[in-house]
Amino acid sequence: xxxxxxxxxxxxxxxALAVGVVCFSLVHIAPGDPLVSILPxxxxxxxxxxxxxSYGFDQPMPVQFGIWLGKVVTGDLxxxxxxxxxxxxxxxxxxxxxxxxxxxxxxxxxxxxxxFGFVAGYFRDSVIDRIAVTVSILGVSxxxxxxxxxxxxxxxxxxxxxPATGAGPGSSAxxxxxxxxxxxxxxxxxxxxxxxxGIITRTVRALxxxxxxxxxxxxxxxxxxxxxxxxxxxxxxxxPTALAVxxxxxxxxxxxxxxxxxxxxxxxxxxxxxxxIFQRDLPLxxxxxxxxxxxxxxxxxxxxxxxxxxxxxxxxx
Amino acid sequence: MRRITAAxxxxxxxxxxxxxxxxxxxxxxxxMTAADIPKTHGQPDQGFEGNRFTxxxxxxxxxxxxxxxxxxxxxxxxxxxxEWAVSxxxxxxxxxxxxxxxxxxxxxxxxxxxVVWNVEKVxxxxxxxxxxxxxxxxxxxxxxxRSARKIDDLTVxxxxxxxxxxxxxxxxxxxxxxxxHWQKKFDAVPASVADPKERAKQAWVAFAADASGTxxxxxxxxxxxxxxxxxxxxxxxxAKRVPKLDRLxxxxxxxxxxxxxxxxxxxxxxxxxxxxxxxxxxxxxGFTVTANAQPHVWPWQFSFADGSPWLDKRxxxxxxxxxDRPGMKQLLGGMMEPAVGTVPPGHPWWGNPSFQxxxxxAAARALMEAAGFSKAKPLTVKVQTSAxxxxxxxxxxxxxxxxxxxxxxxxxxxxxVIEWNTLFTNWRKGAKDESARGANAINVTFAAMDxxxxxxxxxxxxxxxxxxxxxxFFNNPEFDKMVADAxxxxxxxxxDAALAKxxxxxxxxxxxxxxxxxxxxxxxxxxxxxxxxxxxxxxDLTTVSMQ
Numbered sequence: 124x125x126x127x128x129x130x131x132x133x134x135x136x137x138x139a140l141a142v143g144v145v146c147f148s149l150v151h152i153a154p155g156d157p158l159v160s161i162l163p164x165x166x167x168x169x170x171x172x173x174x175x176x177s178y179g180f181d182q183p184m185p186v187q188f189g190i191w192l193g194k195v196v197t198g199d200l201x202x203x204x205x206x207x208x209x210x211x212x213x214x215x216x217x218x219x220x221x222x223x224x225x226x227x228x229x230x231x232x233x234x235x236x237x238x239f240g241f242v243a244g245y246f247r248d249s250v251i252d253r254i255a256v257t258v259s260i261l262g263v264s265x266x267x268x269x270x271x272x273x274x275x276x277x278x279x280x281x282x283x284x285x286p287a288t289g290a291g292p293g294s295s296a297x298x299x300x301x302x303x304x305x306x307x308x309x310x311x312x313x314x315x316x317x318x319x320x321g322i323i324t325r326t327v328r329a330l331x332x333x334x335x336x337x338x339x340x341x342x343x344x345x346x347x348x349x350x351x352x353x354x355x356x357x358x359x360x361x362x363p364t365a366l367a368v369x370x371x372x373x374x375x376x377x378x379x380x381x382x383x384x385x386x387x388x389x390x391x392x393x394x395x396x397x398x399x400i401f402q403r404d405l406p407l408x409x410x411x412x413x414x415x416x417x418x419x420x421x422x423x424x425x426x427x428x429x430x431x432x433x434x435x436x437x438x439x440x
Numbered sequence: 441m442r443r444i445t446a447a448x449x450x451x452x453x454x455x456x457x458x459x460x461x462x463x464x465x466x467x468x469x470x471x472m473t474a475a476d477i478p479k480t481h482g483q484p485d486q487g488f489e490g491n492r493f494t495x496x497x498x499x500x501x502x503x504x505x506x507x508x509x510x511x512x513x514x515x516x517x518x519x520x521x522x523e524w525a526v527s528x529x530x531x532x533x534x535x536x537x538x539x540x541x542x543x544x545x546x547x548x549x550x551x552x553x554x555v556v557w558n559v560e561k562v563x564x565x566x567x568x569x570x571x572x573x574x575x576x577x578x579x580x581x582x583x584x585x586r587s588a589r590k591i592d593d594l595t596v597x598x599x600x601x602x603x604x605x606x607x608x609x610x611x612x613x614x615x616x617x618x619x620x621h622w623q624k625k626f627d628a629v630p631a632s633v634a635d636p637k638e639r640a641k642q643a644w645v646a647f648a649a650d651a652s653g654t655x656x657x658x659x660x661x662x663x664x665x666x667x668x669x670x671x672x673x674x675x676x677x678x679a680k681r682v683p684k685l686d687r688l689x690x691x692x693x694x695x696x697x698x699x700x701x702x703x704x705x706x707x708x709x710x711x712x713x714x715x716x717x718x719x720x721x722x723x724x725x726g727f728t729v730t731a732n733a734q735p736h737v738w739p740w741q742f743s744f745a746d747g748s749p750w751l752d753k754r755x756x757x758x759x760x761x762x763x764d765r766p767g768m769k770q771l772l773g774g775m776m777e778p779a780v781g782t783v784p785p786g787h788p789w790w791g792n793p794s795f796q797x798x799x800x801x802a803a804a805r806a807l808m809e810a811a812g813f814s815k816a817k818p819l820t821v822k823v824q825t826s827a828x829x830x831x832x833x834x835x836x837x838x839x840x841x842x843x844x845x846x847x848x849x850x851x852x853x854x855x856x857v858i859e860w861n862t863l864f865t866n867w868r869k870g871a872k873d874e875s876a877r878g879a880n881a882i883n884v885t886f887a888a889m890d891x892x893x894x895x896x897x898x899x900x901x902x903x904x905x906x907x908x909x910x911x912x913f914f915n916n917p918e919f920d921k922m923v924a925d926a927x928x929x930x931x932x933x934x935x936d937a938a939l940a941k942x943x944x945x946x947x948x949x950x951x952x953x954x955x956x957x958x959x960x961x962x963x964x965x966x967x968x969x970x971x972x973x974x975x976x977x978x979x980d981l982t983t984v985s986m987q
Contacts, residue, residue, distance in 0.1 A: 202641075
């Protein structure tokens with residue numbers, strides 16, 4: 124297990140470097156001037172040149188990449204051009220908010236996804252199965268920003284029950300687990316959960332169907348196990364894959380959803396990315412993309428390790 | 441079932457009451473279009489929305505705009521300077537007399553030293569407190585200011601690079617931050633940070649989180665990207681402008697539908713630029729929608745480079761006569777004012793152009809036919825625009841509407857849609873640059889409060905790229921001279937007369953295709969009282985109260 128873990132950790136290094144190269148290149152290849160957020164279009168050329176120099180954009184691209192990478196490995200993601208605040212601090216706050224939203228959304232998605240999936244798989248081709256499949260297809264197909272807006276119209280505008288925007292009555296800085304704050308989480312979390320719910324439902328349903336058709340289930344029945352006992356075995360066999368899918372979904376959700384966070388003005392990574400893109404704030408943009416990509420890598424690593432612990436066949440392979 | 445319905449209704453009512461109770465008396469909550477709180481250190485970013493919400497409420501300049509009337513053009517007024525005059529002997533030297541007895545929010549005194557310090561924060565690169573991040577939004581808005589010198593505690597001398605009568609107008613953009621408060625922040629930077637530049641940078645970040653100006657509102661709470669809370673400055677120097685509100689809460693909400701939902705659900709009391717499609721619903725639910733023509737222009741800026749079809753004045757005039765501006769206003773639900781020049785008739789800079797811009801397709805066709813074009817032989821023109829962007833209103837439907845209009849006058853319009861920031865960058869590169877991709881007109885909106893931004897940068901040949909925004913390389917010695925004359929007309933009336941002459945000639949020459957002025961729509965609850973929407977990008981929040 125330790126060797127497996129070390130091997131997986133070593134694999135992370137080239138992935139991280141590749142991620143760094145890609146995210147730096149992408150944001151620099153995109154058209155537009157990175158100084159657009161601090162320079163008006165009428166700024167004199169001398170001023171443009173002066174600013175370009177003071178932010179280091181006059182250096183050749185490989186030099187800029189080298190300087191950036193050198194800082195990144197020491198934990199310094201630079202300073203936001205638009206706000207002058209350290210990028211790491213900006214991302215730290217946003218990641219905390221997205222993490223909160225993503226965890227709640229994943230839990231909702233995982234709970235309902237597993238519930239629908241197991242029930243549908245167990246009662247295959249029944250009415251319950253058809254309802255569960257319909258719900259899962261809807262979950263995967265409905266554009267979530269549209270769903271977010273519909274939920275806001277229904278539960279904030281027409282029925283003024285839940286707040287339409289924000290991460291609390293004050294701000295995310297003073298988040299507490301009380302109703303006044305949690306009610307701000309309900310609509311974005313539900314909106315965010317529909318895709319993982321749909322995917323997990325479909326995955327678990329297929330898994331359960333597959334497991335039920337295996338010979339060991341017949342053996343269990345022959346041994347006289349009750350339906351409940353067999354169901355427990357099915358759950359244990361389906362768990363590693365369901366967990367892996369949940370991990371991947373959590374990875375996606377940790378990236379934040381630009382659309383959902385913008386619709387709900389939720390101050391997470393998606394909201395931050397949106398702002399960074401529109402302001403051409405390159406240090407913030409490349410820092411955020413890098414951190415999110417590394418999150419994804421880390422989540423995959425954790426899922427792989429957990430999956431290996433749950434399923435010894437992987438370790439042996 | 442009835443019990444369930446009753447319980448659900450009761451729970452909903454309880455939640456609604458709870459939401460209402462959270463709102464304090466005299467608190468106004470505004471949903472802004474910005475994705476972040478505009479900078480709070482005294483030189484806001486985020487365009488003029490920044491000046492509107494974190495500039496004017498928290499700070500003062502030496503001069504200010506009159507924002508008291510919804511009907512009259514917004515004119516220049518004294519603010520922290522009570523009077524000013526250019527030197528007779530040297531027209532690059534200005535003497536400003538400062539208002540006595542003004543205090544910053546931290547209690548320190550506003551005086552000539554503070555003015556010199558604030559000029560140096562953006563112009564003197566070797567000053568300890570020089571901040572490169574503030575230079576962009578400040579220096580370019582007062583392009584000729586070079587230095588400041590204290591004469592006595594309440595008198596300063598400002599020097600410009602060349603004689604420039606626009607200086608007092610430009611100075612509305614230089615807000616006075618407290619040097620004493622900044623020094624405290626600078627001294628509090630840990631000693632481990634040895635580099636003075638890094639210390640200054642950290643001091644500015646700390647200052648932005650706990651700012652101090654002289655304005656009618658003081659900063660109380662700042663959560664980056666989420667909210668800014670300002671409270672009344674009861675000791676404001678102008679007793680008539682002490683805020684009626686106790687508290688002002690500013691919330692960034694970049695998505696129009698989110699802003700609108702926040703208003704309709706009672707989470708905010710006021711939103712900037714509500715979703716256009718929701719305006720009927722907003723009005724129907726008892727909210728107020730306000731609008732007034734702003735010094736903003738939605739134009740096509742023509743290329744005058746070799747080979748451009750717009751070199752022919754008849755073609756330029758025909759395009760101006762072929763756009764059905766009232767029809768476009770209807771398309772936008774009334775949220776525009778037809779533009780017949782850079783400034784509207786009645787403005788001090790209007791002048792009396794002989795060419796009257798109106799919707800007259802027959803006259804436009806006649807001009808086009810005289811220029812050699814016909815239905816069978818239309819003139820192909822290409823405009824570069826964006827799908828969205830600050831001040832761009834609704835560029836795609838508006839350009840498509842114009843495309844249809846102009847087709848009736850022997851024009852064949854090609855629309856090149858690119859991303860907003862790219863368009864903005866291309867604006868500085870000019871029509872001859874490959875970024876224009878063959879376009880001979882560009883659709884970038886602009887502010888027209890200041891003579892330099894409204895006219896000089898487009899009509900002076902020296903402002904051609906890469907210097908400034910004369911994108912189309914307009915080059916006419918007569919216009920160069922008129923711009924120079926306006927710059928040295930130091931008496932206010934003379935300056936207005938010189939600018940009126942320049943504007944009238946620009947309209948006669950149809951230098952732009954003028955289409956619309958934005959009207960700055962905003963929506964608010966009926967509880968908001970005392971609000972005046974001037975003919976300006978800015979508003980005075982001190983007159984507003986909540987009932």
